[in-house]
Amino acid sequence: MQASLARAALVLVMACFAFRDGMASSASGTGGKEPQFQCDSSGRSGAIGINVNNIGFPSLNSDQVISALSQSGAGWVRVSIFWGWTERQRGVFNWQEIDQGLSKLQAAHMSVLITITGPVPCWAFGTNTNCTSPRNTIPPVKEWTAFVTAVVQRYSHQVHYWEIWNEPDLIQSIDLPDATQRLVQYRDDILIPGAEAVHSADPNAKVVAPAFAAIPSGHTGMGPDLIHAFTMVMKGAGAHLVDIVSFHSYYPEDINQKAIFVHNAMLGMEMNSKPIWITEAGLHTVQLGIAMSNLKSLDNLNFAESKQAQFLTDQLNTVITHGNAQKVFWFALTDSTNGSGTHTNHYGLIDNSDFKTFSWKPRPAFLSLQGLVHSACMK
Template sequence: MKKSFIVFLILIVFLVSLFSAYLLKKEESPLSKNDLEVITNGVGVNIKRDVTEEDIETIADAGFKWVRVDITWEKVETKKGQYNFEDTGYDDLNKWLKDNNLKPYYILNYSNNLYEEKRSIVTERGRNAFTEFASAAAQRYSGQGAIWEIWNEPNFKTFWDPQPSYNQYAKLVKAVSPVVKKQDKSGIVVAPAVSGLNKDSLVWLESLFKENTLNDIDAVSVHPYRYSSPESISEDYIKLKKLIGQYTDKNIPILSGEWGYSMAQSPEHRLTEGQQANYLTRMFLINAQQGVPISIWYNWKNNGGDLNAREQNFGVLWYDSEPKLSYLAIQTLTNQLEGYHFSKQIHSDNNGDYILEFKNSDDEKILAYWTTNSNHNSIIKLATGKGKLISMLGAVRHVEWGKSIDLKFLPSPSYLVIE
């Protein structure tokens, strides 16, 4: 009798273990270990709703894996309780994404004058209605490993009017997150898509974290725009990681949910086409070095033809859809680093020089290197070998070396593929 009981207990433990493993597998986040490590799995771009199917195909050709786009509440629900995803173009867009093996990064926003007076949600009625809208969207586009971002830049008055409120936003996150997770078990919920990553935004984030919101989300999304070069982000990420660690024991990654450089930054900060391509490439590389699993470049295409207008000149394509150098730069990066993850940063005696080592599953190595200073040559110690030098825009040169290699450091990253 006793032996039978022990066998019965062992069987129960075994079945419980199997069931638990099944649940974990079923609810696995799209930010799996592989996604967290492989740089090209996290490369994305922001689009506007007026993109065409050809745009989506071209985005895939560039090597982007994620597409970030608004699902605008007031566009979808023009009559109370009725959600129109078909005529608003979202069904077509979602189909194009699936056809091209692209993952959706959906932003659930903004307000709706059927329920709220301003561009914010400050009433229980508005919160309940927005939650129903979010539930309908998550159910309709479930099973794709989508990212679901709650709002966009709620710490910025333009997007949370008349006054940004971490308290009201926290209430929205707590209402929406469990509903979205229930409707789309393959998805991941992120917030708050905070505007800026600086002293002020860190204060706002800490206030939000004090509302216990980190227990409701899977990642913290930030928009670290700046006039300075991409490398300046490193200290800000360190501060944010430390802040997150003060308010949760969960492993909460940071997503660079929107970041780009306009060629018309300001009268004092103007970029050439080549400089924008440099910054784009370095942004993705630095984010990989900092352990940021997903990076979204803003924007896919210039919004207009005025070359002096900042907002119109973030695109990797010109307004007429012709590719910029930035398009060639991202295509080169994704082609070269497909399947590779960041391994380590190699020390350089020259301040401003960056040498990042990437490896793939076969332990093959690629070095991405550049400088934030002026052009110069530097001798790097390296085991005897041969390989290819590939420029930021894809030019290839075969090389061999002894115990060191003489590399030319430019503001535009180059790749040394070690064979």
Template sequence: MKPRRGRVGVVVLAAMLAASAPLSPGHAGVAAAQTPADCIAASGSTQVGGSPGALFGGLSDADLARELDVARDAGMFAVRIDVDWSVVEPVRGARDWSVPDRMVDAITSRGMCVLGIVTYAPEWARVATAADEDYGRPADPRLFADFAGAAAERYRDRISLWEVWNEPNLATYFRPAPDPVVYALMLRGAYREITRSNPDAVVVSGGMAPGSAAAGGIPAVTFVLALYELGAVRYADALNVHPFTFPGLPNDAPGAGDADGNSAMVLWPIRDVMVARGDAAKPVWMTAVGAPTGTGRGAVSEEAQASTVRILLNATVGNSWLGPSFVYAVRDNGTDESVLDDNFGIVRRDFTPKPALAEVRDFTRLYPPSAGR
């Protein structure tokens, strides 16, 4: 995922407060057989995946393999990767799938599942007012849907879990500005084309960040309400939130320090909207969970990062409406501690572990992939 951060606001629940209790080791393991049906069955509420980020596809073979080994050995059932339209088809009509092919091959060869994000328009397909922007939205949602269908067809036997775009409620990743109507058309078209290519696929909406109106975004709950009004939620098998809360913790009370910027618990208001709209059976996934360490503004200590991961993973226990959690990121993107985006990993750039890695391992030992089936 090219987007590497988000912030979220919070309503305090006892379940989240209790979730900060330490875990004890259990029995580790990742499901060996990962057919498309296995991956759909494995995507239960207590399952943990990894979200390496947009730089993952450009790693050397050795580093890519080593990072995936960290994910596998931590008990992650799946890895979330960009199937990036702008990378695959920079020139219209000339698609080169080699970058996602390499990632998919490496992930599936380790017995893990793939969550593929169909995302990011190439320059030729962007809306004219954002043609110069890396994250300009598509000018024609139908062309985006066509790409999504082509991706689903290519990976029909290897990817059964799909996410449509990333953080569409943020101006940063939906230039020139987030637009629920445009995203609704993209979601509807992508869902139809993906499920036409693979009728059994699970299609998840793009992960929603807090979306401050002051920064040109749309708050997550407001965005979800708009999608319901537009009739678009029927084209997602699950909704999706990125519950980033840094520099606060997910269980910080509103008004406590920096907790006003903590929106992990928009999960619960979104759930209330879904129940009120008759969607109680639909889950909410969390496809980017974590916090940056280092010295940058908004960074947290490594211990606080570990606590953030532990609290959010434990929130899925007993809340069956929460889908799987994907930890962002597996490995630091860089070594500059002053840059937030360099420091989301649960291992450092040199692969030495941070405390959050132990939290993931402990959780997956208690709740191995088979437990979610």
């Protein structure tokens, strides 16, 4: 235990030095521009958010989860409303867990970005289908916009930022094999009607999109593919209806360089005045070549977690300080689970002993995040 605390303290100190050095170098390269950490009176950063969409609204009923979010230094939370699980029958909504989760976040003074996404419930396709369970596919527009309208109207007093679908460039999110068809139908049948429904239900709300994974397997990797995909999706009404541009970026990509690249793509669409939010960023140990089973080795665990901590510090500090992204949402507060309580990845900022009580202890990356925010906000 003492060794673990010593290791965590060392990482925290390293994070603070890394932040200081990054501040010095970025200030000299941007004419002394002040960092954009958007600190509030409680010392939280409005430029940093944390994803809990992998564990969902039920987890927000845990005081342990709320405590971890509150202590992190982040001012925002990103969480998803899944259509197929919220409206299992036409017009019959399961609002309870969402109501409770948003109340908990509001009491903790956390701001919220909600992603409205699939799967699409079977009833939406009518009776003459072979659908037996909700599908990640293109929804019927009328039913989709009705759901978006119901969600935004119900929560307009608590939530003002709505992301339309999650990673629509991937076949796992929209089950169309042709990449171009996926993007065109996302634009025409999900994004544009969904954004119109948001603005109609709450004229003061902001639409966030397209939440691209922005990776080669989605034909949206950084380079000509990303420019082509972004231009296609934002063509026409999309560019005007989307208020904030979102995308995802994971190790080993440089978040700042990706943000610059996306901004350059926005120039051609006359969207350059709109903010960029990176709504997922993170590092999984598999990306370091370390399988989950090999994390039982203390050396492997220490190496992986120190790399996560350093990556978080370097990437958040650089992209926010340079002002190339207005917000970054780290993925994720916890590891994901397969439903039986088994950890299926090692993305989490905290090490939770289970997925019921969420009793937790901080990982080095959590301490690095605290150190980064403290250095920026407690001057």
